[in-house]
Amino acid sequence: MILAKTGNEAIAYAMKQINPDVVAAYPITPATEIVQIFSSYVADGIVDTEFIAVESEHSAMSACIAAAASGARAMTATSSQGLALMHEMLFIASGLRLPIVLCVVNRSLSSPLNIHCDHTDSLASRDSGWIQIFCEDAQEAYDTTICAVKIAEKALLPVMITIDGFIISHCMQKIEVLPDEEVKSFIGEYKPNYNLLDVENPITLGPACLPDSFFEHKRAQAEGMNQALTCIEKVFKEYKERFDRELPILEEYQTEDAEVAIICMGSTAGTSKVAVNNLRKKGYRVGLFKLRVFRPIVVKYLQRTLRNIKILGILERMEGLSAFGGPLFNEIRSVLYDEIKRPITVSYVYGLGGREITPEEIEEIFLELLSLKNKKRKSIEKFKYINVR
Amino acid sequence: MSNKDKKECLIVSWKDLTCGALIKDLKRIKENKTGSWRSQKPVFNKEKCINCYRCWMYCPDSAILIENDKVVGINYDYCKGCGICAQECPKKVQAIVMVREEK
Numbered sequence: 001m002i003l004a005k006t007g008n009e010a011i012a013y014a015m016k017q018i019n020p021d022v023v024a025a026y027p028i029t030p031a032t033e034i035v036q037i038f039s040s041y042v043a044d045g046i047v048d049t050e051f052i053a054v055e056s057e058h059s060a061m062s063a064c065i066a067a068a069a070s071g072a073r074a075m076t077a078t079s080s081q082g083l084a085l086m087h088e089m090l091f092i093a094s095g096l097r098l099p100i101v102l103c104v105v106n107r108s109l110s111s112p113l114n115i116h117c118d119h120t121d122s123l124a125s126r127d128s129g130w131i132q133i134f135c136e137d138a139q140e141a142y143d144t145t146i147c148a149v150k151i152a153e154k155a156l157l158p159v160m161i162t163i164d165g166f167i168i169s170h171c172m173q174k175i176e177v178l179p180d181e182e183v184k185s186f187i188g189e190y191k192p193n194y195n196l197l198d199v200e201n202p203i204t205l206g207p208a209c210l211p212d213s214f215f216e217h218k219r220a221q222a223e224g225m226n227q228a229l230t231c232i233e234k235v236f237k238e239y240k241e242r243f244d245r246e247l248p249i250l251e252e253y254q255t256e257d258a259e260v261a262i263i264c265m266g267s268t269a270g271t272s273k274v275a276v277n278n279l280r281k282k283g284y285r286v287g288l289f290k291l292r293v294f295r296p297i298v299v300k301y302l303q304r305t306l307r308n309i310k311i312l313g314i315l316e317r318m319e320g321l322s323a324f325g326g327p328l329f330n331e332i333r334s335v336l337y338d339e340i341k342r343p344i345t346v347s348y349v350y351g352l353g354g355r356e357i358t359p360e361e362i363e364e365i366f367l368e369l370l371s372l373k374n375k376k377r378k379s380i381e382k383f384k385y386i387n388v389r
Numbered sequence: 390m391s392n393k394d395k396k397e398c399l400i401v402s403w404k405d406l407t408c409g410a411l412i413k414d415l416k417r418i419k420e421n422k423t424g425s426w427r428s429q430k431p432v433f434n435k436e437k438c439i440n441c442y443r444c445w446m447y448c449p450d451s452a453i454l455i456e457n458d459k460v461v462g463i464n465y466d467y468c469k470g471c472g473i474c475a476q477e478c479p480k481k482v483q484a485i486v487m488v489r490e491e492k
Contacts, residue, residue, distance in 0.1 A: 097409035156408055194411060204412035216403035217410045224408070 005175050007168035010138040011077065011103045011161075012037035014145035016047055017183035020101075021072035021190075024052035024063030028082040029115045030165040031105035035077050057082035061089035061100075068098035069205055071192035073149065075100070079165060080107035083121045087128070090158075094129030095221060096206060099152030099159070102130070103145060106266065106317075107165040108353045116354020117165035119265065119317040123294075123327050129221060131159040131228055132295040134265040138163075138173040140292075143247055146178075147235050149187045155231040156193075157224055160295075164267040166354065178243060186242060228296045250301040251290035254280060255309070258287030260369040261343075263306070263332065264315035265291050268350070268357055272315075275362035286366045291328075302335045311369045312343040315386075317351045325349075325383060344377055350386035361386055423450070427470030429487045433462050438484035444474035460484075 005013060012034050015023070023042075025035035042051040050067075054060045060076050067074040078086060083104055093100050108118045122132055131151060135141040141163045148159040163169055178186075194203055209217050229249075236247040251269070254276050255261055262272060269290035279286045289305060291298075306312060312332075320326030329347040336342040348365055351357045365386065372380055412418060438460050445453040445460065452468040454461050463474070463485075475485040 095409065096411075193408070194413070201413075202415055204415065204418060205409070207410055207412055209410055216406055219403035220406045220408070223403070 001179070002174055002176050004172050005138055005142075006033070006170050006172050007135075007138045007141050007163040008033035008105065008170065009037060010142040010173075010175050011145050011163070012041075013177060014142045014183075015075060015103075016041045017178070017180050018073070018075070018146065018149055018187060019047045019184070020049055020075045020149075022050045022052065022064065022067035022074045023076060024054050024060045024067070024074070025076045026054050026057050026060045026078070026082060028057070028079045030107060030169045031077045031079040031082070031103070033169070034103055034105070057085040058089060061086040061093065061102075064100045064102075065089060065093050065096065065098055066196075068093070068100050069096065069196045071190075071195035071197075073190050074098075075102070075149075077103040077105070079105045080109055080115075080121045083125060084109060087125065090125055090128035090130060092206070093158045095217075097156040097221070097224060099149075099156060101145070101148045101152055102158065102160045103141075104160050104162040105165045105169045106162050112353075114353040115165070117167050117267075117317070118352045118354070119162075120319075120352075122160060122162050123318050125160070126295060126327055129157065129225065130295060131155065131157050131225075131232070131293070133159065133161045133232075133293055134291065135161060135163050135168070136267055136269045136290060136292075137168055138171075139175045140247070141168065142175050142177060143239065143245055144292075146183055146186065147239055147247060150235045150238075151228075151232050153190060154235060155224065155228040157228055162266065167267045182243070186239070225296050229293070229298060232293060247292075248290070249293045249298055250305060251288075251292065252305055253288040253290065255287030255289060255305065257285050258309060259285045259373070260311040260313070260366060261287040261289055261306075261309045262313040262315055262348075262362070262365060262369075263289040263291055263328075264317075265294065265328070266317065268315060268317065268362075271357060271359055272362050274359040275366060278359065279363055279366055284366065284370065286370070294328075297331055297335065299335050302332060303339055306332070306336060306343060307339045307341050309343040311372050312345050313348050313365050313369050314345055315348045315350055315365075317349075319349050319352060344372065344380060346372070346380065346382055346384060348384050348386050355387060357386060422466045424464075424466045424468055427465075427468065427490045429470045429472060430465065430490045431463050431468065431470070431472070431474050431485045432488050433460070434484050434486075435461070437482055439479070439482055441479065441482075443477040443479070444485055447473045447477045449473065 064074040316326040325347040452464040
């Protein structure tokens, strides 16, 4: 069935079909609509979900943690300051290995105050032990939300899926949805390993682990993330086999013979495809990598595909404030370090606080990267800003 | 970690751990005596006690000992010395008072 849906509506629709046991949420622009629409499904009796309207995002994540520990499928959505307020609980969710799904609508973090898109909020949560999957458009958000439930339960890790605030969350697109029963059968019945409310089989959750055991627990948790990519691959593969929809981990667009390429996440990938098409028509060998899975770091995908590129522009919708680029730039460079043949990398910070990025600007980036071909590695300026006055 | 510490440690390797630090075998919790944390300890006076059970109800560590329906004392292996029992013991009764822990 084909429907016209905004990114938020697409995620809410997927949540309706998932029919989670518990949704606990607090409204924040631009993610408000997701739970607002979902709460109407609850009010109309379309879903069986227990909807908890909480007093803050910290409480929203706390309630999801408690629900998940009680063997429930728990979901929530947030943005920006809301995700920042959840920060403490994010670590607890992942440390307890609870398969919670969180839909993040990317928005900048204050100060200065801004409600529009950049990736600072979810990238700032990068070390919280959550799987993070970025979506380009409403269709990808719909499909990924459904897959996220299964990935989380397979990997026993919480999953964050993201869409770009307003650009995708409020922009109406044509999406193809699956029948309700297909989604239900794909995600299957949730069989939790334990239930905190089961008084017949009492357990202790969240014990104190002091210097004699904390380290071992963290090492075990790290192994969970080490194995997570396999879980993601399996779920995406199964989704493709069943519904004939490709959900890439790292999408390659016109990269086969590309000399220079850019890598980016989220909606900018769509804009970049237009730029690639325009330049390809003029005979330039340029390509695009769309990184979908930010956590875990998809080392083997990045190494295999990026090592043949001469110059790589890393488009980052976040200012890392590190005096040496943002996390995407640093991680991709680090992944490439062991490759004997590796591209020159240039960081392009763009689109902060919802600043528009156009195909023309991306074409300029490509042309600039092409002009660096014969320059010495060390002489190239590494840190650039797009469209900043 | 010294070899002596390693021997005493319940965990051999991270590979043996339950996912998410979950404890299913609650018997093992009893091995983990938390009484050494105390800086103050409750002292129970059997003569004054009226067996209202308030200390027993409020104790977060189930450290109030009951025998034949009567409060008989405090289990110092697990009592962390939080003082809730002394606080909850009726003011007119004062069968539990907190004193400085002497090591």
